[in-house]
Amino acid sequence: MRAEPDEATALLDGLHFDTLLQALAAGRGYEPALRDPPGRQGWSDVVPGSLSFGQLHAATDRLARLLSINRAQPGARVAILAPLGPEAVLSVLACLRAGLSPMLMPMHGNELELLRLIEATDAVMALGVARVGPLRPLLMLRELAVRAFGTRFVGGFGAEVPDGIAPLDRLMDSATLHPLPEVERRAGLQVVDGATMSGPVEISERDVLGKALEISRLLKPMESSRIVTTLVGGDLAALASGPAMAMLTGVELLPLGLFSLGDLQACIEGGRNVHLVLPGAMEPALAQSRLASHPALASLVFVQRPAGSRALPAIDRPDVAIVDIDVAGAAEISVSRR
Numbered sequence: 001m002r003a004e005p006d007e008a009t010a011l012l013d014g015l016h017f018d019t020l021l022q023a024l025a026a027g028r029g030y031e032p033a034l035r036d037p038p039g040r041q042g043w044s045d046v047v048p049g050s051l052s053f054g055q056l057h058a059a060t061d062r063l064a065r066l067l068s069i070n071r072a073q074p075g076a077r078v079a080i081l082a083p084l085g086p087e088a089v090l091s092v093l094a095c096l097r098a099g100l101s102p103m104l105m106p107m108h109g110n111e112l113e114l115l116r117l118i119e120a121t122d123a124v125m126a127l128g129v130a131r132v133g134p135l136r137p138l139l140m141l142r143e144l145a146v147r148a149f150g151t152r153f154v155g156g157f158g159a160e161v162p163d164g165i166a167p168l169d170r171l172m173d174s175a176t177l178h179p180l181p182e183v184e185r186r187a188g189l190q191v192v193d194g195a196t197m198s199g200p201v202e203i204s205e206r207d208v209l210g211k212a213l214e215i216s217r218l219l220k221p222m223e224s225s226r227i228v229t230t231l232v233g234g235d236l237a238a239l240a241s242g243p244a245m246a247m248l249t250g251v252e253l254l255p256l257g258l259f260s261l262g263d264l265q266a267c268i269e270g271g272r273n274v275h276l277v278l279p280g281a282m283e284p285a286l287a288q289s290r291l292a293s294h295p296a297l298a299s300l301v302f303v304q305r306p307a308g309s310r311a312l313p314a315i316d317r318p319d320v321a322i323v324d325i326d327v328a329g330a331a332e333i334s335v336s337r338r
Helices: 005-012 017-028 040-044 053-068 086-097 111-121 137-147 168-175 205-219 236-249 261-268 280-287
Strands: 032-035 050-052 077-081 101-104 125-129 153-157 189-191 201-203 226-229 252-255 274-279 297-304 321-329 332-337
Touching (some): 005 205, 017 053, 017 205, 017 236, 086 252, 111 137, 125 137, 153 168, 205 236, 205 297, 226 236
Parallel strands (some): 032 252, 077 101, 077 125, 101 189, 125 153, 297 321
Antiparallel strands (some): 189 201, 321 332
16 A cells, blocks of 8 residues: 555545454455464464454454443543454454553563553553463453452453453353444554553554554555564554554454464465564574575564664565664654665
8 A cells, every 4th residue: 555645644534443444344354354373372272263354343343342331431441461463453443443442561561560550541441361471461450450449340362261350252242232332532542661661652543554554655565465573562663563554454464472483484484475573673683594585575674672772684685675663652653664
């Protein structure tokens, strides 16, 4: 997708994730939208699967209706403790559809840091996944909900949901008849700096989609390609380069969730063009690996964090578009092509 600046402004007017997802579900409902990495079961106990655009649209609607049963005020915050995978993307989309404001919390945060974020936003709900490697996010959320007085609903994805937490996979199907609230104004998203744990800061869907459009204009993703992201956080850089760009361009997204070299290699195989999103600190390792010369690589996106330094060697592939996302903060990034 390419657009001149004025055309881009016009394109973004009135555009949000719901309109994108509805259009994709209507026009390309059977095509894959989100796919788990092959080794996911080993680190999360979830059998790897995929969601088409139609299935993602329907699941978003069911979860949004389930969340709206709690009758939270429009714009109320929802804390999400999950890596940037299918559950996190679904949670963000459902919150926005229900008129709520989602906040993806850093997975590495300790209890005090996460409690501060929940209390700072007055989060009324919390959603999470059962396991990410050695981490047990749902157990953490249950403890936080006890201490954060305003958090009155905690839901979890997966089969192993602890007592005291609502099993979302089972409850979503029973919420199909509950009406969605009429929302006059779209709620924003809350983003947190994963390095300093500062925030949260509110950003709009337009902010996310605008940066996704900037990136896509430089990479020119094609319908036959896929985006593979190794980012697990939920700041503007991760949201724009992963789920937002995938939905804006209508391509498949493979979020690793937990970095594994074997999974990364498997995601790049398959004969499709791959747009790979990596932390800038991983460029030297990629440059020295066999993956750097893989013919499936169509473009590379390196997310350069403030604390990182750009070390050599750099990737030398004239046939591959390379884009740098310079992160100034959780809600502030700049995009440039090398």
